[in-house]
Amino acid sequence: MPAIEVDDLTIAYGMTRAVNRLSFSAAAGEVLALLGPNGAGKTSTVEALEGYRVPASGAVRVLGLDPIADKRRVVPRIGVMLQRGGVHPGIRPLEALRLQAALYPSPEEPEVLLERVGLTHVRRATWRQMSGGEQQRLSLALALIGKPEVAFLDEPSAGVDVSGRQVVRQIVRELAHGGACVVLTTHDLDEAERVADRVVIIDHGHLVTSGTPAELMTVGGGNEIRFGAPPGLDVATLGKALMAAVEELSPGEYRIETPPSPANVAALTAWLAERDLPLADLRAGRHRLEDVFLKLTAITGEVPAVRIDEPAPERRRRHRSGAA
Amino acid sequence: MGRRLVAQTRIELTLTLRRGESVLLAFAIPMLLLGFFSKVDVLPTGSGRSIDFLFPGVLALAVMSTAMVSLAIATGFERSTGVLKRLGATPLTRAELLGAKTLATVVIEALQVAVLVVEGLILGFRLGGGSIGLAVAGAALATVAFAGIGLLMAGSLPALTTLAAANGLYLVLLLLGGMVIPLSKLPSGLRAVARALPAGALSDVFHGALGQGASVPARSWIVLALWAAIAPVVAALRFRWE
Numbered sequence: 001m002p003a004i005e006v007d008d009l010t011i012a013y014g015m016t017r018a019v020n021r022l023s024f025s026a027a028a029g030e031v032l033a034l035l036g037p038n039g040a041g042k043t044s045t046v047e048a049l050e051g052y053r054v055p056a057s058g059a060v061r062v063l064g065l066d067p068i069a070d071k072r073r074v075v076p077r078i079g080v081m082l083q084r085g086g087v088h089p090g091i092r093p094l095e096a097l098r099l100q101a102a103l104y105p106s107p108e109e110p111e112v113l114l115e116r117v118g119l120t121h122v123r124r125a126t127w128r129q130m131s132g133g134e135q136q137r138l139s140l141a142l143a144l145i146g147k148p149e150v151a152f153l154d155e156p157s158a159g160v161d162v163s164g165r166q167v168v169r170q171i172v173r174e175l176a177h178g179g180a181c182v183v184l185t186t187h188d189l190d191e192a193e194r195v196a197d198r199v200v201i202i203d204h205g206h207l208v209t210s211g212t213p214a215e216l217m218t219v220g221g222g223n224e225i226r227f228g229a230p231p232g233l234d235v236a237t238l239g240k241a242l243m244a245a246v247e248e249l250s251p252g253e254y255r256i257e258t259p260p261s262p263a264n265v266a267a268l269t270a271w272l273a274e275r276d277l278p279l280a281d282l283r284a285g286r287h288r289l290e291d292v293f294l295k296l297t298a299i300t301g302e303v304p305a306v307r308i309d310e311p312a313p314e315r316r317r318r319h320r321s322g323a324a
Numbered sequence: 325m326g327r328r329l330v331a332q333t334r335i336e337l338t339l340t341l342r343r344g345e346s347v348l349l350a351f352a353i354p355m356l357l358l359g360f361f362s363k364v365d366v367l368p369t370g371s372g373r374s375i376d377f378l379f380p381g382v383l384a385l386a387v388m389s390t391a392m393v394s395l396a397i398a399t400g401f402e403r404s405t406g407v408l409k410r411l412g413a414t415p416l417t418r419a420e421l422l423g424a425k426t427l428a429t430v431v432i433e434a435l436q437v438a439v440l441v442v443e444g445l446i447l448g449f450r451l452g453g454g455s456i457g458l459a460v461a462g463a464a465l466a467t468v469a470f471a472g473i474g475l476l477m478a479g480s481l482p483a484l485t486t487l488a489a490a491n492g493l494y495l496v497l498l499l500l501g502g503m504v505i506p507l508s509k510l511p512s513g514l515r516a517v518a519r520a521l522p523a524g525a526l527s528d529v530f531h532g533a534l535g536q537g538a539s540v541p542a543r544s545w546i547v548l549a550l551w552a553a554i555a556p557v558v559a560a561l562r563f564r565w566e
Contacts, residue, residue, distance in 0.1 A: 050413050076415045086410030088402065090339050102331030103414045146414075 003181030079148030104146030228280030260284030396474030400486035462529030472555025479563030
């Protein structure tokens with residue numbers, strides 16, 4: 001039995017369909033990343049799994065149960081991290097964790113979890129005095145304190161700094177290692193690539209594709225070379241030299257439809273060297289997930305509104321770091 | 325069930341007492357009104373001593389401020405900041421959340437009464453032949469009615485609108501609730517309206533139950549009971565969690 005199952009799910013808000021006939025599943029011990037631009041339907045999908053949204057059609061199952069009809073049996077076994085914390089502004093980290101711990105049958109030790117998410121230095125601060133990244137880490141801890149079998153993390157790395165991201169990533173990995181299923185949403189391709197066992201790409205509520213990051217990055221990549229160079233190269237001449245079709249995908253971004261064999265790569269670099277042209281980057285075989293994403297969402301005929309990294313929302317007041 | 329209820333009640337109390345404005349509303353303002361107007365005899369409280377009128381009136385104000393204003397503002401912000409939404413995905417049930425809020429309200433009211441009784445005794449209030457039991461029954465009905473009105477605002481209006489509406493209603497009912505100004509001093513049309521509101525009915529109950537030989541008019545019980553029966557039902561029907 002899969003830990004979570006989304007079966008032909010449609011979610012509608014009035015006339016608009018936020019999610020349209022989406023299906024996927026994830027097993028225990030697996031990290032699944034729902035990847036897509038803002039407004040793709042990621043949060044709606046996760047909220048259906050959490051029992052907040054009633055499907056217009058189709059079904060969702062969590063641990064084999066209906067999250068709305070069997071709510072009382074589902075909630076003790078899941079952990080939820082909302083996109084907007086949902087934490088009382090005046091509460092302190094340990095108070096929030098102790099309260100949350102009291103709601104579950106066999107919770108983690110609040111002090112231990114506080115340390116694991118690296119928040120012992122803000123134990124005296126209230127939620128509103130914490131930085132965006134600290135708030136995210138506390139939200140994560142709140143989602144995990146009940147030792148969930150399935151954890152839903154909505155944009156867990158949004159607004160978190162680099163070291164915070166490593167903490168989040170490590171905790172997600174540990175969670176999956178311990179046998180939990182982790183479903184996270186992100187619009188950060190790099191994040192999905194690093195942390196997920198499986199990536200489900202959605203756009204405009206539709207499934208675009210899914211697979212392991214490695215699978216997705218080799219999609220169609222076996223037979224092409226991509227490189228960056230000054231815009232406006234003479235692609236016809238280059239094509240003749242390499243005996244393959246060359247296309248300028250976007251200014252300065254090129255694709256050659258030829259297998260990325262060492263000989264072909266050598267021919268390309270030789271051609272550039274003869275003309276004294278710089279090579280900005282070269283990708284052969286595996287794509288970065290970003291290329292895959294742009295390529296696949298372009299196929300659906302829509303311009304994807306990709307934001308690679310959301311700027312961290314600055315909080316009004318920062319805690320004094322020496323407070324602890 | 326018990327453990328979750330206790331934990332949630334404890335945090336409700338902690339957070340309420342940590343908010344300066346709640347403490348101001350629950351303790352400072354009633355104490356100031358009671359102390360000031362019992363010493364400075366400018367209110368038209370009739371021929372008797374001011375404290376005999378003011379003490380039951382300020383008790384009614386204390387119940388209203390906690391059960392309606394504080395509850396509305398706190399719950400409105402919990403709704404807008406997603407606190408209620410997040411709790412919705414935990415094992416805490418709605419009944420437990422409501423139970424915790426009720427218990428926290430009752431505890432705060434008990435603290436208010438304790439403080440105001442001490443102040444009232446110091447200022448010379450003496451209980452005549454009244455009935456504390458009747459006063460407690462009135463307080464219980466009024467708490468349910470006020471909480472219903474407060475949750476109706478919190479569950480259907482944006483948080484800042486709730487904040488403004490709750491404070492506005494507080495001021496209106498302070499003046500029209502027979503708490504510091506006797507209802508008998510109001511023009512007859514306004515008086516009829518005031519007596520139909522839960523604030524006026526509650527202060528009539530308190531004045532009757534705690535006053536010198538007065539009695540509680542049946543009308544006040546009917547008004548309070550109707551508000552207590554209707555307000556929570558409307559609140560439950562109109563409540564939106566997000």
